Amino acid sequence: MRTLFLLISLAFCSVVTPSFAQVxxxxxxxxxxxxxxxxxxxxxxKGDTATVELYLISYTRGGRELNLNSFASGIVDSKGQPYLYDSMRIGKVLVQASDRQNYTHxxxxxxxxxKLVMKTGGxxxxxxxxxxxxxxxxxxxEQGKFLEVIIDL
Structure with missing residues (x-):
């Protein structure tokens, strides 16, 4: 009887005890x-405008200038096709595609x-x-060298 009780309690503990898997x-x-x-x-x-919001944090001591190539940056669809932005806001600076501003400092x-917010219409x-x-x-x-970073959303 005592052995049966131990087996039942052991089985119950293994069912009830949560597993601690690595997340x-x-x-x-x-x-x-x-x-x-x-x-x-x-x-x-309507599904006609896509918006992506990112946070950029500099680790450079004393800060650094971010020289963003705004026409090369964009939102990428499910087929891998990049799209030009309609508007881009970094901090308090708003840039419209109609401004034809290639670089944003x-x-x-x-x-x-x-905060970097990019909206793509159409x-x-x-x-x-x-x-x-x-x-x-x-x-x-290295001045003049541009880095292209693909971020999975």
Whole structure:
């Protein structure tokens, strides 16, 4: 009887006890001492405008200038096709595609998150949710060299 009780209690404990499996945590994307975090991805209710929100955080002591190639950066659809933005806001700076401004210069302060919001109009529902974001900016160590970073959303 005592053995039966032990077997039942052991079986009950193994069923009720939660398992402590390892949960995979995604490492932040860090390129050229800039951490890039995805805040959100959204489509309008009509599905005609895609919006991607990122946070950029500089690890460079004393801050650094971010020289963003705005025409090379964009939202990427489910088929891998990049699309030009209609509007891009980094911090308090708003750039419209109609401004024809190829480069956007922004001073990133050390360890201060800066919000980057890019909106692309003319999005079609059949493209689905944006899958990636292509960010192109100048390397802080070599002037004239641009880094292309693909961020999975």
């Amino acid at each position: 995979a945590t995604e490492e932040p994307t860090v390129v050229n001492d800039i951490q890039i975090d995805v805040k959100g991805v959204a489509l309008t209710t 922004y001073l990133l302060e050390e360890d201060v998150p800066v 999005w079609k529902k059949q493209w689905g949710m944006p899958q990636q974001f292509k960010l192109v900016f100048e390397d802080s160590g």
